[in-house]
Amino acid sequence: xxxxxxxxxxxxxxxxxxxxxLTQEELADRCELSKGFISQxxxxxxxxxxxxxIDILQCLGTDxxxxxxxxKDDQIVFGATDYFEKIDSELHNKxxxxxxxxxxxxxxxxxxxxxxGGSTYPDLPHxxxxxxxxxxxxxxxxxxxxxxxxxxxxxxxxRPDSRHYIKAGEKAGASFIWISTPPNF
Numbered sequence: 226x227x228x229x230x231x232x233x234x235x236x237x238x239x240x241x242x243x244x245x246x247l248t249q250e251e252l253a254d255r256c257e258l259s260k261g262f263i264s265q266x267x268x269x270x271x272x273x274x275x276x277x278x279i280d281i282l283q284c285l286g287t288d289x290x291x292x293x294x295x296x297k298d299d300q301i302v303f304g305a306t307d308y309f310e311k312i313d314s315e316l317h318n319k320x321x322x323x324x325x326x327x328x329x330x331x332x333x334x335x336x337x338x339x340x341x342g343g344s345t346y347p348d349l350p351h352x353x354x355x356x357x358x359x360x361x362x363x364x365x366x367x368x369x370x371x372x373x374x375x376x377x378x379x380x381x382x383x384r385p386d387s388r389h390y391i392k393a394g395e396k397a398g399a400s401f402i403w404i405s406t407p408p409n410f
Contacts, residue, residue, distance in 0.1 A: 307324075321336040351385050355389075
């Protein structure tokens with residue numbers, strides 16, 4: 226690899242790390258590498274193996290194609306063909322990631338559709354904030370031992386400092402947009 230390529234990799238990794246608000250030590254911990262290696266990498270003293278680079282990029286919320294794509298013409302509008310969906314038949318829900326690769330962004334919006342009696346998977350307390358807007362039906366936001374009700378046209382906001390999930394009533398389903406910051410879905 227010539228020095229121009231190494232320099233680009235080191236500085237791009239450093240830029241991504243800073244954008245994520247991570248120290249070299251925090252990135253090293255996430256990737257199970259040494260702080261010294263991250264420092265050498267960012268200063269172009271060493272270059273990573275492909276496997277290590279893939280691991281580092283994953284810890285930074287991106288992947289090889291996006292890392293090496295210098296196309297600044299980033300997509301702004303997304304449609305159904307861009308969405309990734311997951312159906313959970315046990316919890317009776319469908320989750321659609323409506324912004325592709327949002328894990329690399331500051332926030333991660335999803336669209337959730339719950340069948341009657343359905344719910345989202347209970348999530349443990351974590352850093353950040355949660356916001357949502359109910360598109361149809363009525364939902365119940367369960368945070369620790371508290372439950373809040375939100376219906377079509379209403380929004381919700383909370384700090385996820387307790388175990389939390391969202392459920393639909395037993396008689397009707399619901400759909401809502403749910404945004405987590407930092408990305409958590």
